[in-house]
Amino acid sequence: MRRRVIAVLVGLVLAVALATGILSALALRDSLMSQLDQRLLASSQRALGAQHELRGHRDAGGPPPGLDVPGQGTGTVSVSVGPDGTLSGYIGEDGTFLPLTAAQVERLLDVDPGAPATVDLGDLGSYRALAVTDVDDGRVVTGLSTEDVDDTVQDYVAAETGIALVAVAGAATAGGLLVRRQLRPLDEVAATATTVASLPLHEGQVALDERVPARYTDPATEVGQVGAALNRLLAHVEDALRQRHDSETQVRQFVADASHELRTPLASIRGYTELLRRLPGELPEGAEQAIGRVESESARMTTLVEDLLLLARLDAGRPLAREEVDLAVLAVDAVADAHVAGADHTWRLDLPDPEVSGPALVVGDEDRLRQVLANLLANARVHTPAGTTVTTSVRCEGDTVQLHVEDDGPGIAPELLPRLFHRFARGDAARSPGTGSTGLGLAIVDAVVRAHAGRVAADSVPGRTVFTVSFPAAPAD
Ligand SMILES: Nc1ncnc2c1ncn2[C@@H]1O[C@H](COP(=O)(O)OP(=O)(O)OP(=O)(O)O)[C@@H](O)[C@H]1O
Ligand SMILES: [Mg+2]
Structure with missing residues (x-):
């Protein structure tokens, strides 16, 4: 029972920690993503403005106009499709413009204009990209890395996992202590029942004074009710055993008294038959045999009475010679x-x-x-x-x-x-x-x-x- 209660407790704590962890991680990611999308929108507008400004003044091999404006941070990617052809690149760690691979450009151009979308740019990682259309079928696609968002969410999940593990360990320890403390009265009840079970209740006088200690019989608690019920049962059994013992003692005493009382008349019968035999003169016919039967039967009865008396005395636990x-x-x-x-x-x-x-x-x-x-x-x-x-x-x-x-x-x-x-x-x-x-x-x-x-x-x-x-x-x- 202890193990089951602790397992349920740990399971509950784990389930709650898991649910809150997952929901809060999702909410955090959502919020960070919407912040990133805000920044992406601003970055995209800057890039579109630059495209208008530099229309027709960009070299075919140069960086796209969207990277060249103040405010664009490192890692920003840009693809612009306009009168100067398709220009693409991203801002490296040291602030220089670096080219994108054809595959990366293709993925960025696949982004539908309108809402930001998440794209995988291979070596550059995961990006949030926003495509906007320009006049004359032109297009500007701007992207910001989701690395910071991912890192923050990962750190958060790691911290959450740590907290959940500590909470589970704490719940298991505290739960164990609490359950042990709460169930200690049950141990007492079991110990009392075990002691009573080992008493030789079937023989002799029984002193059944074993009870659950009073402090574990509080009727306000369930375990206390069990202890109190056991005590009532034991009192009842003790009473029944005492009554049984008393009535057994009475029966034994009766057998002992009866046997004892029978000894004297039996001795008289034996004495009188002996007297009869000693009487002078012949006994009438058949009397000899009758006296013989009286003698043998009274001898048999004497043995029986002696045996009954001995058994009654042994039953009563009379001390024997040692x-x-x-x-x-x-x-x-x-x-x-x-x-x-x-x-x-x-x-x-x-x-x-x-x-x-x-x-x-x-x-x-x-x-x-x-x-x-x-x-x-x-x-x-x-x-x-x-x-x-x-x-x-x-x-x-x-x-x-x-x-x-x-x-x-x-x-x-x-x-x-x-x-x-x-x-x-x-x-x-x-x-x-x-x-x-x-x-x-x-x-x-x-x-x-x-x-x-x-x-x-x-x-x-x-x-x-x-x-x-x-x-x-x-x-x-
Ligand atoms: N050695 C034995 N061989 C065969 N049967 C036996 C033997 N010992 C006892 N019994 C059987 O056990 C029964 C009980 O024995 P127990 O000594 O208690 O009573 P009992 O001999 O019949 O009478 P009592 O001994 O009181 O005169 C006997 O009646 C007899 O049938
Ligand atoms: Mg015998």
């Missing part, structure tokens, strides 16, 4: 547990050599990190058939510590992959009743890993499913 944890140690424990729980799977462990890369230390909450490993290994056990090999590896790569859990099971359905880490996302098999699957395991993995400033990703094709978790390594000191 201690140095060796991921390799956690991996050893988790694989050992998985071995016990899934004896029909093959469990492999691939750990870094602490001598080479040092311990795989990360800073975080040990219990939560154990849960990440447990959830990933539980998935590799529960969602794959017996005989599947599961490899857990820990790697120290630069300033990250990576954990891979890989299995050669049937893999994750491609349509599930994009929402794998969403809450309650489960595969078809996991939906069937009695699997004990809730679809919160990977959502918890994702939330815990994020709370540790890490990343988790899943890659799955039939025969190879790998979960990669990377955490920032604990600082060396």
